[in-house]
Amino acid sequence: MDRYQGRVALVTGASAGIGAAITQALLRRGVNVVGLARRVDRVQALELKDAPGKLYALEGDLSKEESILAAFKWIKENLSGVDILINNAGILIDEQLTSGRTESWTRMLDVNVLGLSVCTREAVQDMISRGVDDGFIIHINSLWGHTPPANSDTAMYAATKHAVRVLLEGLRKDLVARKSNIRVGEISPGMVKTEILTNTTNWTEDLYKQLNYMEAEDVAEAAIYMLSQHPRVQVYDIILRPTGNPY
Template structure:
């Protein structure tokens, strides 16, 4: 991680869950972190005494292109540009393919796919413009991108994560074709104890008594990915909780 000390990472969905854990892990290793979220004030409450990196909490709505572009402009004007992008922002909703309103589908796809893609495009273009050839793009995907749908209420969510996996491979090949050494990768966890489940209905009463990963487990996988020698591109990490049947 020494090559990234003092450099700039943008983390979306940074105020809670996986995004917060990733932001903290980067700060602990001396990276300057722009934490982008709808609730940036939550990051201002963090205790940062033991962190060597600088935190910049910033409002940003990844479902809104203009909001994303304003974030990148602020980073360019204030910090010079983005060297690492970690796409953590994501939504999961009960979205039946037969009965769910289009607005629910659209919101989930705007965040999980289009927002992720716009952030990725802007970060890569910024790296190209500045001649950054050792940047890194990380998508927080899901085991849903690898396994069959277990509940039709989440078909659109699964579809979004399969698409994230396809987009990552497309990005990798595009960078190879351009002879760029910018690396890309994704982390695909099973169930993680985060707020993403708070918006779901119909969960069993004992849901939170199940076996979960913790956000810090996913953050450690991101650090592992970033810490590899420049010749090594860890493209996909699947993480399951020990004892879980998912």
């Protein structure tokens, strides 16, 4: 991680769960972190006074392109640019394909796919324009990005995560064609105890009493591992499963 000390990481969905854990893990390793989320007060609360990295809390909505562009503009004007992008923000809404609301599907696609893509585009263009050839982009995906949906009401969410996996490979090929050494990868965890069930109807907190799960810090450690490898190594996909969980 030495090469990233004093440099800038943008973490989306930084206000809670995996985003918050990754934010603090980076701060402890001397990375300056811009935490982007709608609940900016919760990002501010992540500051670690004894950590060498500095935290910058920005309010932003990943479903709105103008909000994303404003965040990148602020970073460019105040911190020079982004060296690491962690695309963590995501929404799960459990609605059937035969009766689901269009606005629910739109919300998931806007954040999980389009918001991620806009952030990625802006980060890559920023890195290339500044001559940054050792940047890193990490998508926080899901085990459901590799498997069929667990239930019919999670099919649209799973579809967004399959899209993330396809977009990652497209990004890798794009960078190879550009002869860029910017690395990319994704972390695909199974069940993690976070606030992702907030927008669900059929999936409740009782699920954590029934099945083994991981903590957000476990995913953060995977991100640090990915970032810590020698520049010649591109850790492309880390799949994390809770020990003993049958799914």
